Amino acid sequence: MPKYYICLDIGGTKVLGAIFDSDLKIVHRYKRKTKASEGIKNVEDTIINVVETLLKEYSIDISDVIAVSAGAPGIINNDTGVVLFSPNLPWKNYQIKKAIESRLSTTFYIGNDVNLGVLGEWRFGVAKKKNHVAGIFVGTGIGGGLILNGKLYTGHHYKGAEFGHIVLNIEGPSCNCGQRGCLEAFSSKVGMSNYIALQIKRGRKTLMSDAMSDGLFKSKALKSAYDVGDEVAIEAVERSCLYLAVASGNLVNIFSPEMICFGGGIMESMGDVFIPKIVQKVDAYCLTSVRDTVEFVAADLGDDSILYGALALILKQ
Ligand SMILES: [Zn+2]
Numbered sequence: 001m002p003k004y005y006i007c008l009d010i011g012g013t014k015v016l017g018a019i020f021d022s023d024l025k026i027v028h029r030y031k032r033k034t035k036a037s038e039g040i041k042n043v044e045d046t047i048i049n050v051v052e053t054l055l056k057e058y059s060i061d062i063s064d065v066i067a068v069s070a071g072a073p074g075i076i077n078n079d080t081g082v083v084l085f086s087p088n089l090p091w092k093n094y095q096i097k098k099a100i101e102s103r104l105s106t107t108f109y110i111g112n113d114v115n116l117g118v119l120g121e122w123r124f125g126v127a128k129k130k131n132h133v134a135g136i137f138v139g140t141g142i143g144g145g146l147i148l149n150g151k152l153y154t155g156h157h158y159k160g161a162e163f164g165h166i167v168l169n170i171e172g173p174s175c176n177c178g179q180r181g182c183l184e185a186f187s188s189k190v191g192m193s194n195y196i197a198l199q200i201k202r203g204r205k206t207l208m209s210d211a212m213s214d215g216l217f218k219s220k221a222l223k224s225a226y227d228v229g230d231e232v233a234i235e236a237v238e239r240s241c242l243y244l245a246v247a248s249g250n251l252v253n254i255f256s257p258e259m260i261c262f263g264g265g266i267m268e269s270m271g272d273v274f275i276p277k278i279v280q281k282v283d284a285y286c287l288t289s290v291r292d293t294v295e296f297v298a299a300d301l302g303d304d305s306i307l308y309g310a311l312a313l314i315l316k317q
Pocket residue numbers: 164165175176177178179182184185
């Protein structure tokens with residue numbers, strides 16, 4: 001009888017994989033770099049390689065696996081397993097479910113990574129037993145996810161919950177989506193890095209000068225510069241939190257969620273700094289009577305929330 005689940009977190013630079021046992025606990029992990037720039041075949045081969053390595057290292061066979069499931073960035077129909085579009089992966093109208101199933105001889109599911117991250121937190125993490133949850137995941141970019149009336153809400157054609165592209169200032173900094181002043185352009189790692197780079201260019205002294213590579217800072221460096229009172233690091237954090245508070249205020253007014261859950265790499269490393277600041281600022285940007293019933297919390301599955309969400313996607317079937 002098959003009793004294991006294999007779950008994947010597919011990104012532009014790496015694929016994380018884990019085996020879950022029948023108690024829904026992670027029993028083995030494997031991670032492999034991928035070169036998304038080298039095309040569909042490269043990412044597909046990496047996915048197959050991660051699954052095969054997990055099986056080999058844990059000494060089980062694909063016939064012991066109930067299903068394989070994955071989260072990936074982009075607009076993904078999680079019923080048909082078609083990736084309509086992905087910003088960091090070479091996929092457009094790509095029938096990935098078909099492609100992977102024909103190579104692995106098992107069932108394969110896939111959904112948007114942050115949607116699944118929020119689903120994971122709702123099923124297994126901090127948002128357990130809540131009916132209405134909004135999730136904001138702050139990493140290189142910013143993704144969103146929504147649980148409404150106790151169900152993952154993905155919008156028409158699976159395009160919903162793009163909280164990173166809520167426009168907060170029409171004359172704000174340029175965003176990767178082509179718009180200006182999106183939440184992502186202020187508060188993501190990219191947004192904060194652009195702000196820091198601008199201050200360095202203006203000749204300001206900051207510890208962050210040594211922390212930038214390829215236009216992005218290392219999260220640990222931001223934390224240490226912030227902790228010793230580096231002015232530019234503090235400004236970047238304050239600015240990021242302000243816009244996260246404005247966006248959260250809008251989500252509070254629109255959805256009246258029980259909880260807004262913050263995840264992603266930046267929250268992993270600096271959530272204890274960010275979340276109190278967001279909570280302190282949010283009251284100015286929403287109706288207090290609605291805000292009174294909202295909890296603001298950090299995701300508690302950390303880097304594994306997407307893996308757990310992928311598991312929840314299998315269990316939902
Ligand atoms: Zn945008």
